[in-house]
Amino acid sequence: MNNAGLESSIYEELRGYSEALNRYLIKLKTEPANARFTPPKEVAELIQGLSENFPGEVSMQLLSSGLRERGAFPLVRVKRLRTALDSGASSRETIQDLEELAQYLGRHQAGAFARLRRTR
Amino acid sequence: MTEQYFHATLTQIEERAIRLLAGVPTHLDGMDALCESCRRDLDSVILGAQSLRDDDQYRDASVQTERLRLLRNLFGQLDILESSAVAALQRVNDDDRRMTKTARVLAEECKFPLTAPVVSCTSQDYFSIDPKLRLVQIPLTDGRHLLHLADLAHEMAHGLFTDRHNPKVQAFKAALREVKALVYAHFDQRQKDLALGRSPIGLKERTPIWSKSWLNSWIVEFFCDLFGVFAAGPSYGWAHLHLCLRHDSDSHQCPFFDTTSHPANAARTMVIMDGLRMAGFGPEADELAAAWGDFLHLTRESSDADFVECYPNHLLRQVVEFGFRAYKETGCQVVSRSSMGKCQTLLNSAWQQFRSDPKKYPAWEAAAMKKFYSEYGL
Numbered sequence: 001m002n003n004a005g006l007e008s009s010i011y012e013e014l015r016g017y018s019e020a021l022n023r024y025l026i027k028l029k030t031e032p033a034n035a036r037f038t039p040p041k042e043v044a045e046l047i048q049g050l051s052e053n054f055p056g057e058v059s060m061q062l063l064s065s066g067l068r069e070r071g072a073f074p075l076v077r078v079k080r081l082r083t084a085l086d087s088g089a090s091s092r093e094t095i096q097d098l099e100e101l102a103q104y105l106g107r108h109q110a111g112a113f114a115r116l117r118r119t120r
Numbered sequence: 121m122t123e124q125y126f127h128a129t130l131t132q133i134e135e136r137a138i139r140l141l142a143g144v145p146t147h148l149d150g151m152d153a154l155c156e157s158c159r160r161d162l163d164s165v166i167l168g169a170q171s172l173r174d175d176d177q178y179r180d181a182s183v184q185t186e187r188l189r190l191l192r193n194l195f196g197q198l199d200i201l202e203s204s205a206v207a208a209l210q211r212v213n214d215d216d217r218r219m220t221k222t223a224r225v226l227a228e229e230c231k232f233p234l235t236a237p238v239v240s241c242t243s244q245d246y247f248s249i250d251p252k253l254r255l256v257q258i259p260l261t262d263g264r265h266l267l268h269l270a271d272l273a274h275e276m277a278h279g280l281f282t283d284r285h286n287p288k289v290q291a292f293k294a295a296l297r298e299v300k301a302l303v304y305a306h307f308d309q310r311q312k313d314l315a316l317g318r319s320p321i322g323l324k325e326r327t328p329i330w331s332k333s334w335l336n337s338w339i340v341e342f343f344c345d346l347f348g349v350f351a352a353g354p355s356y357g358w359a360h361l362h363l364c365l366r367h368d369s370d371s372h373q374c375p376f377f378d379t380t381s382h383p384a385n386a387a388r389t390m391v392i393m394d395g396l397r398m399a400g401f402g403p404e405a406d407e408l409a410a411a412w413g414d415f416l417h418l419t420r421e422s423s424d425a426d427f428v429e430c431y432p433n434h435l436l437r438q439v440v441e442f443g444f445r446a447y448k449e450t451g452c453q454v455v456s457r458s459s460m461g462k463c464q465t466l467l468n469s470a471w472q473q474f475r476s477d478p479k480k481y482p483a484w485e486a487a488a489m490k491k492f493y494s495e496y497g498l
Contacts, residue, residue, distance in 0.1 A: 006337055006381050008200065009251045009282045015193050022186040022193075029186075030177045045284075054300035054335070056293040058281065061300075061336055099185075106189055113196055 006058065011112040013059035017046045018105045025098050028090045039085045046101075047082045051075060063108060073100065123179065126187065130173035133194050137165040140198075140206050148212055150220050154238040157253050158205045161197065168194050205253045208240035215241045215263035218489075218498050222463060223256065223272050225496075229461030230351035231453045233288035234279050239263075239272065246363070249275040251282035266470035266485055270352035270359040277347035280450070281340050291449035292343060295442040299339050302438055307331035310429075320425065326376060330430045333379040339439065341382050342391050346443035349395035353455040354404040355467040357392045358475075361411055364389075371421045374430040386416075386423065387431040394440040399454050466492050 020042035027037060039047075049060035050067060067073045077097065084094045141162040144155055168190070172178050178187050208216070219239035227236035235254055243257035247268070250257075256275045262268055280289045281296065307327055314324045348356035364371065364385045371386045382388075389412050396405035416422060447454065455464050466488060473488075474481045 006278070006340070008204075008248075009278065011196065011200070012252045013282075015196060018189060019193055022189045026177060026180075026183045026186050029182045030180050054297045054304065056281075056296055057284065058337060058340060065332060065335065102186065102189065106192075109193075109196070116200070 007112055007116040010059045010062065011109065011116050013057055014063075014105060014109045014112055017042055017059075018102065018109055021046065021098065021102050021105060025095065025102060028095055028098070037090065038088050044085065047078060047085060051078045051082060059108075059112075063105070066108065067104065073104065126178075126191070127173055129191065130169045130194075133191075133198060134166050134169040134173075136202075137162045137169065137198060140202055141166070143206060143210050145209055145212075148209065150217065150224065151209065151212065151238045153235055154205060154253060154255060155209060158201060158209060161201055161253075162206075165194055165198055165201075200250070201253075204250055204257065205255050208238070208242050208255060208257070211242070212240070214498065218493050219256075219258065219263045219269075219272075221493070221496050221498055222269060223276065225461070225463040226272060226351065226467075227276060229453070229464050230273070230455065231451055232276060232351070233450055233452065234276075234283065234286070237276055237279070247271045247275050249278050251279045254279060264489075266467060266489065267362055267474060268359050270348060270355040270467050271363070273348040273351040273356060274344045276351075277344040278340070280347070281343075288450065291446045295446035296339060296343065299435075299439055299442050300335055303331065303334045303339065303435060306432060306435060307334070322376075323426075323429065326374070326426070327429070329375050329377070329379055333375055333383075334435075336379055337381045338383040342388070342436075342439045343443050343446070345388055345392055346395045346440060347447060347452075349392055350399055350444070350447045350452065350454045352464060353399070353460070353468050354396060354401050354408065355464075355471050357389075357396055357404070357408045358411075358471040360385075360388065360392055361408065361415060364415060371416065371419065372423050372427040374426040384427065384431065386421075386427065387436060390431070390433075390436050391440055394437065395443065398440060398444050400456055462492065462495075 020040045024037070024039055024043050031037070046060075049055040049057065050064045052060075052064065055061055055064060067078075068075070081094065081097045081101075084091065084097075141159060144158045144162070145151075146155070148155055172187060172190055172194070177183070216239060219241060220237075223239050224236040226232075227234075237249060237254040237256045239256045239258060241258055241260050241263045243259050245259075247256065247258050247262075249255065256272060258268075258272075280292045283289045307330065311324065311327050311331075314327065345356075345360070348360075352359075369385055371384060373380070373384045389408075393405045393409055393412075396402075396408065444454075453459070460468065470481075470485060470488065473484045477484075
């Protein structure tokens with residue numbers, strides 16, 4: 001009943017999303033500009049989860065409530081990103097949105113890891 | 121950051137993972153799944169490090185931020201594996217084997233829908249689980265005693281909220297979503313009401329913290345407590361009370377400045393007692409309630425206005441109802457006096473013995489454990 005279980009599952013979930021998101025970003029940045037890519041399942045799930053009010057994963061709950069509190073990444077932007085990813089076409093704007101999301105995810109991951117270290 | 125730095129660091133990660141991989145046993149009775157998970161995860165770290173180091177796409181100047189994030193992920197993954205699962209597998213002893221067997225038997229008896237976890241007596245801070253690796257860590261000597269072992273059910277239950285796509289756990293996930301919606305609606309309305317008139321100092325500021333704590337983690341903790349009740353019966357309630365006695369804590373704690381991961385012990389006790397009644401253990405719930413009253417008298421603690429605001433009775437009740445429904449819809453078996461399996465009987469008998477004749481309890485416990493584990497050759 002200590003926090004380690006909760007924190008490790010949050011960290012692992014965030015790490016999984018971060019892994020997929022950063023790899024996807026690398027692909028978008030290094031492949032030809034007109035290439036079309038379907039986002040990996042984890043990225044699609046991340047964007048979907050962020051647009052839900054009550055996601056099933058604890059990590060997603062933290063992310064989405066945090067995003068909304070900050071106000072910097074409002075729901076309308078999440079939805080715009082979702083539409084862009086569904087179409088498979090990448091634009092400068094989409095990449096910028098994904099970069100901000102990856103940055104935000106990284107900050108949450110750092111927090112989860114620090115808490116995990118304290119609990120172990 | 122130079123290419124050489126990435127190269128050297130990723131090579132170090134690769135070597136460290138290979139060294140850890142060499143230390144994972146090939147076969148450990150009852151723990152092969154954990155060995156396999158470790159090998160798989162270490163393999164993925166090695167492949168990840170090689171790919172980040174050698175693939176041309178990662179050398180592009182425009183992706184170095186992403187490359188660094190991926191490198192940090194590898195470090196994080198490796199640090200966790202090294203300090204938990206690999207460390208646990210390298211020191212497996214008889215206590216670990218007995219505890220792993222206990223978790224497995226309990227999982228069978230309650231029809232737990234996932235693989236039972238491996239248990240390692242390597243925790244520095246009570247019970248915890250790494251749900252992805254399905255590794256429970258408990259303190260070094262807790263495996264020699266029975267009174268806290270019902271808490272294994274609580275840790276096992278955390279796995280129900282981690283499996284993302286497994287259809288067997290969807291009932292709990294659906295219940296989680298429904299309770300979240302109720303909690304959100306309650307605190308949202310409460311904030312609107314408070315905005316209309318005068319309210320106690322700071323209450324408007326504290327309400328969002330409580331709401332966030334509920335949504336972020338408290339509901340999951342309540343559900344895991346309920347799983348413990350439905351899987352291990354009254355022994356779970358007594359183990360909870362025992363834990364409350366063991367540590368300094370504020371039983372009616374309501375977070376003030378920031379969210380907390382676990383709800384107050386008093387709220388958990390209310391949920392546990394309600395869960396026991398729902399499972400048909402009314403008289404046992406009454407006994408636990410009386411003991412809880414004695415405990416509060418001893419610690420001179422009592423509920424206050426904040427506690428009532430933070431843990432509304434109707435929300436606690438909804439948690440129990442949704443938790444009970446999810447448990448049954450998952451296909452798990454609610455323990456009853458007449459249907460207890462060997463492990464459930466052992467855990468509940470231990471508490472009966474401990475409470476009825478504490479002096480003779482140590483001898484009884486030693487004999488009961490010997491008998492139980494000898495049946496499994498342990």
